[in-house]
Amino acid sequence: MTNATQLPGAGQPIVAPPGLEGVVAAETSIGDVRGEEGFFHYRGYNATELARLCSFEQVWHLIIEGELPDPDRTREFRQETARLRTLPEQVAKLLPEIASVEPFAPLEALRTAVSLTASVIGLKPVLDIPAEELRSQAIRVSALVPVILMGLYRAHQGLEPVPADPELGYAASYLQLLTGEPPNEAHARAVEKYLILTMDHGFNASTFTARVITSTGADLGSALVGAIGALSGPLHGGAPSRALQTLDEIGERSRAYDYLHQKVESGERLMGFGHRIYKTDDPRSVLLREVALETGGEQARFAEYVEQTALEVLHELKPGRRLYTNVEFYAGVVMNSAGIPREMFTPTFASSRTVGWTAAICEQASHNRLIRPLAAYVGPPPPRPLPEGYAYC
């Protein structure tokens, strides 16, 4: 790189590796991913252990408030957050309009609706309000995201929104807002585990986006809207529906080997396998396999067969290459068996990830510094004279 811009007073600019790979851009106490160990945690607690043992509210409280709540506090937090599941009328009124855009893209619709909601509830610039108030906003918006999402989905189906049932926890409520029916307990618990497992995952591109926007002092809504946008990128969000699509294409056990063999031989990517960070089993997929086998019936057993076959094929055609099942593979089976429609898989991920994003926003605001790297100018060298006779027109 040439012509690196130099900040006055600072030393020589540091030229970072492409994509800021390997560059530590912030400190965090929210959690971390240890890719080599196949381990990730929230505030020091093993995230898969939390998913096995805790409710959504317990882990949400841990991430946003910093501590695991005791039973009294959990009850209180559950009631508080359940009460927040009411959309302002100005937002509720516009959801059908936003949902009427064709083709229906729920993540884009969520981006628009969250932007609107932030204005309607009057979010203020993060540095202009006490940490306490920012955390309240974070919790309120996190509680509203499922209401927005399911309101959009139902509106697009031509259905009225379902009023939230304040007796239900986040996960059960998530399903009830979709169908209007009291959800099956096993399904709600399966989805709850998925939601807990996806609340946060180290410093990914959407979390980083939320922090960059927050660093300008903008409001929580601006940061969230940016994060939702980043999540919608194919290189970030993943798509649990793609892995399910692979299962559909295979259709039956007898076709698995040939299908997968051909895919891998022709150099196509196998959906649901491989991750940028984990070089061993993705701890999320290990737990989600269990959950899927508990609630996913024949589809889950078929998925397990396909997984085994895929690993054999990969071992055969790419020996020595470590490639493991990622979070997408069983997530789709779990959500499908709980009745979540495929187009709502990534939005469901956005819903739980809102907990991680909002925690990152609060953390950034509490130790803020504008995030503003440099670019190296590599174009034609200035000052470049205007072409002779160049005139206004």
Place this chain on the structure above:
Amino acid sequence: MTNATQLPGAGQPIVAPPGLEGVVAAETSIGDVRGEEGFFHYRGYNATELARLCSFEQVWHLIIEGELPDPDRTREFRQETARLRTLPEQVAKLLPEIASVEPFAPLEALRTAVSLTASVIGLKPVLDIPAEELRSQAIRVSALVPVILMGLYRAHQGLEPVPADPELGYAASYLQLLTGEPPNEAHARAVEKYLILTMDHGFNASTFTARVITSTGADLGSALVGAIGALSGPLHGGAPSRALQTLDEIGERSRAYDYLHQKVESGERLMGFGHRIYKTDDPRSVLLREVALETGGEQARFAEYVEQTALEVLHELKPGRRLYTNVEFYAGVVMNSAGIPREMFTPTFASSRTVGWTAAICEQASHNRLIRPLAAYVGPPPPRPLPEGYAYC
């Protein structure tokens, strides 16, 4: 920093300075700022020279297409972009609803409306489309931003939107969309210079946001919405209206010295002075002073008097500290004299900066790599055991 996350296979993590200060995060051919020299450029051409000599369309074409257009191409580009100033009906219909949120925050309303517009016109993930198509989307959205902004403003005033006049260039059209009247030529040219001067400015936080979101492969709308959010942050956007407010508070020449002396003595920030990068005259303020004195009448002369007095006071109370007039100071006078209401000053900045943002999005997409730095985990060390007897509730 401790516990820096390490990317498998990569070397030791690089711990960046806070805020990534001094870290070169990308290469660009769009432009650069040389703070010590008081100089910034677009693709190598002195930006103030471009503002003096060129039309908005000429510089827009330079930034987004990479080359200054000849007169024929300019005419063509002007016609092409003028034709794009029509909002899709689904967006036009909802602008009054979006504008009805109180208090009216035009930048937040723009964020919502651009998000909606992106869905309605069906923007695709940036990596799924040819560079050509992405550039067309960039130009279309840039042409629509003034229509959206003025539609929102007029709706909030209870006024019908003004149909765009395809005979007008961007700057004149900007004013015509506001008032419905054919604009005064001198005002249009003054605003045009301001708009050209603010199209781009190196790697600021909103441009960086747009690039981070783009790097996930998301659509141009997601990246723009994130950039608008970042611009709304008080640490980024600046606010030309604040400098004007200072002028109002001073009211008359005889009160300038005392007012400014007291402000500086009490340690308050003087709005319109100082910039993170320029340690000499901000080249934008030099040109805008000229423009203001041409079109701003008594208010401009008063502003010049206040500027002189402020520099004297700063010299007197903070000798040796280099503090110069920044872009905010005369920008407000220029926009005010052209009839742009104060609450639309920062949105006007967003409108011209959309050119720079969209160019950055196209550039990022053309040489993409996911931007994904690391965070150093500094919380309680894992694995942390759950409290004894901790149970689901």
